[in-house]
Amino acid sequence: MIESGEIYKLIVENVNNLVAVINQDIVFEYMNENVHEKLTGYSNEDLLGKEVLKFIHLEDHKKILHEFENSFETGMHFTELRFKHKEGHFIWIETNGKQFVDKDGKTKVLTISRNITERKLAEEKLRDSEEKYRIISETAYDLIIVLNQKFKYEYINENAFQQILGYSKEDLLGKSALLFAHPDDVSNTTKILVDGFKLGKGEAEFRLKHKDGHWLWLEGKGKIFSDNDGELKAIIISRDITERKLAEEKLRKSEEKYRDLYEEAPNAYFSIGNDQNIIKSNKAAGKLLGYTKEEFSKMRVLELYADKENGLKKAQDVFKRYLQGESIQDEELQIKKKNGQSIWVSLTVKPIFDQEGNIIESRSMVLDINERKLAQEELENSYKKLREMEYIINNSPSIIFLWQNSEGWPVEFVSKNVIQFGYTPEDFYSGKVIYADIIHPDDITRVAEEVSNYGNEDTTEFVQEYRIKTKSGQFKWIDDRTWIRRDSEGNITHYQGIVLDITDHKTADEALKLSEKKYRRAYNRANFYKDIFGHDINNILHIINSSAEIISYHLGGSEKSKVIEDISNIIKRQVERGAKLVSNVNTLSQLEEESIHTKPTEICKLMQNSIDFLSKTYDDKKIIVNDVCEEDHLIANANDLLQDVFDNILINSIKYNENPTIEIVIKVSKTLVDGKKFIKMEFSDNGIGVPDDRKEIIFKRGNRELKGSKGMGIGLSLVKKIMKGYDGKIWVEDKVKGDYSQGSNFILLIPEFD
Known part of the structure; x- marks a missing residue:
């Protein structure tokens, strides 16, 4: 059998609470070491014989001293205190103490303590938390109360x-709380409070008496805890x-009073x-929207609204807000x-509540x-347009003026862009x-007389040109378009004008007039010489051609007739070339004069x-031309001058070709350039070709088509001019890329007629 003392010792050593014996000097005499080591970190050696106060928070x-004395x-005490852990931090413990006398007759205290640190935290x-919510409660604008049952x-x-x-x-x-409730509300308030304690929550509107005796309406929401x-x-x-309640009451009385x-x-x-x-609905509703009372009664209110934002x-x-x-x-x-x-309307909606505070309908x-x-x-559009107009005016060369009809024409308004003359509106x-002071001295009298004359006429607007002085002292020509403002009696009150600087225009106009005189004299002389040239050259060519035919006729049976025939053919070809030159000169002249x-x-x-034409003109040469048009119907947006383009390109293919057999290959196709339809024509030959440094210059007037070429010719410059007039293009490439000596490829892009 285990003795009772041992049993108690086992209990003490194995409980979860701290057990200690403290003498009258407040010194530890006993402790259950296992628990102390677990909760405070101390062993018997650390605590026994040591003053308790050394381990207690200051x-x-x-x-503690007071509790021990008590x-x-x-014979007993109870307290909560902070005990220092061996690691240095403090833990909260709850201590119960009971006095006893040991076998030696000494009075001591048995303490049993438990760790309450988590509870204290x-x-x-x-x-x-309570302090935080207390502050919120104390500073809230709403009334907050706690009621018991x-x-x-x-x-x-x-x-x-x-x-x-x-x-x-x-x-x-x-x-x-019922002592302060309105007598008419006591019964309902009591019911709401009773129901609230049963249901756990509730809300109501009620009246409470102010301390000075009048009544206030309150809206309350409650929750049970x-x-x-x-x-x-x-x-x-x-x-x-x-x-709000007063307003509702006022509305209710008003409805009763004005129901009819x-x-x-x-x-x-x-x-x-x-x-x-x-x-x-009332009559005005039907008049506004066009429905009868019966039609309204069968409709839902949202059906009345337009399907728009x-x-x-x-x-x-x-409607959702109303339901709330x-x-x-x-x-x-x-x-x-x-x-x-x-149509646009302004809507005012008032929820109507029943006695229980439920929304029943709206007014x-x-x-x-x-x-x-x-x-x-x-108005907003007008303001927007006005702002846009102001921006346009202030960023345009035209200056807006509003002058008073008084001496000197004082300015009542001027747009900000008057700064272009150096002035500010101010x-x-x-x-x-x-x-009037900034108008040129030589112009002021004329301007004043014109303004006066226009004012006396039955007119609303007039235009003037005169010079004004800029702030820097320069004079500028201006175009002044003025509108006359009159009052109801027909008296002129203001002049409103748009002023535009036309100095550059006036200068250019003067220069143009002088240039036109010089140009017209030169143009007349050129036309005169051109006509003389064309007339005389055609006469000469006609005489030469007639002479060649007479010679050929008279020597037709002689031994030298073959030689004469060859010479005659040469003369004819040169006559045709000369006639072509005259035609080209006339064509160029026409192109210069008009579009x-x-x-x-x-x-x-x-x-x-x-x-x-090529075959007849050069019947002594062997010329091979391929099939020109594979398509039967190719229509270009051009004119008969295109014949001159083709003639000049084909003649060049023969003129600048030293081969016994002249080969000309013509390809025709359709193509798109920047979305526009063109007919593409390529003229390839086996002639002497065009070097790279000549591929652009041959199309310019005053340059022979090919370096070292002889004879008459303005052909390619004419072709370039015609193609430009068609909005077309012409250029030349090597027939064999990189080797111009193998021949040329002239390329035309002619707009296709839609």
Whole structure:
């Protein structure tokens, strides 16, 4: 059997609490080492024989000494203190002590302690939280109260109560809330509080008496909770709705007073149910939207709104807000009339509540603001256009002036871009600059007389040109287009003008007039010489050609007839070349004088004409020309000058070719360039070719087509000019890329006729 002393020792050594024996000197005499090491880190050697106070937080010394004194007097003590852990931090312990006398007759204290650090930290957190919410409660504008199940005040946020109801804590705590309720509300308030404690929450509108005797309407929401003792309490948060209730009461009385006027009211009124059904409407509503009362009664209110952003979508949002008890004031929406027309209206919605505070319907007023909105939009557009106009004016060369009809024409308004003359608007507004003073002395008399004459005539506008002086002292020519403003009696009050600097134009005009005189004299002389040249050269060529034919005729049977025939052919070819030169000169002259007029032109027909001309002119040469047109119908946007283009290119292929057999390959195709349709023509030959440094210069006037060439020719410059007039292109490439000596490839791009 284990003796009872050993049993107690086993219990002490294995409990989870700290057990210690402390003598009258407050020194440790015993401790259950296992538990102490586990909770405080100390062994017997660390504590036995040591003063207890060395391990107690300094702030707890006074309390401990007092408790020990009491324990030796009363026989027991209880306290909470902070005990230093061996690692240096403090833990909270809860200590129970009981006095006893040992076998030697000495009085000692047996203490049993447990670690309550976690509880103390939680309590500290709770205190911080409670303090935070206490501060929120004390500074809130709403009334916050705690009621017990007897409906007595246990807490109020005093500041709010004093501001709203005039009461302090002393006035309310411990008293029944029903004592301060309006007599008419006591029964309903009691029911709501009873139901609230059962259901766990509740809300109501009620009246409470102000300390000075008048009544305030409050809206309260409450929630039930259990306190530390497990008792149910109600926390209720209320706000002052007196103004709203007074307004509602005023509206109710007004409705009672003016119920008969509802139907005849000039504004449209509706009563709408929570299901969106139109319950009631007045005459003005029908007049505004075109429906009858019966038609309204079968409709839902959202059917009235236009399917627009400020119509149906916005109306749906307004209806949601109404269902939440919100009053809507002057909301602007687009509503739809029976005929489909959308108009702007201003909507005011007031929720109507029953005695239990439930929304039962709305009172809606609809005002027609369509004209105002349209006028507002027009005004906004006008402002926008005005700002745009101001920007355009201030960034344009034209300056706007508004002159008063008085001596010197004082400026009442001028646009900011007057700075182009060195002046600012303020220079004119301040009177530092008088408009008449900046007009050129040689022009002022004429300008004044013209203004006076126009004013005496039945006219509204006139134009003048004169010079004004800039701020830097220079004179500028201006074009002044002025409108006359008159009052209701026909008297001139203002002149409004647009002033434009035309100095460069005037200078250029003078130079142009001088240039035109010189050009006209030169042009007349050139035409005269051209006509003489063309007439005389054609006469000469005609005589030469006739002479060649006579010679050929008279020597037709002689031995030298073959030689003469060859010479005659040469003369004929040269005559034809000379005639072609004269034709080219005339064509170039026409192109210089006027633009080229185009028409639908069949390419293949003109090309065949050029080939026939080539065969007759150079019948002594062996010339091979391939099939020209694979397509039967190729129409270009050109004219008959295209014949000259083909003639010149083919003649060049023969003129600059030293081979016994002249080969000319013509390719025709269609192509797109920058989205525009073109007919592409390529003329490849086996001639002497064009070096790279000559590929551009051969198309310029005053340059022979090929270096070292002989004879008459302005052909390629003529071709270039014609092609440019067609909005076409011409250029030359090597027939064999990189080797110009193998022949040339002249390429034309001619616009296709659509």
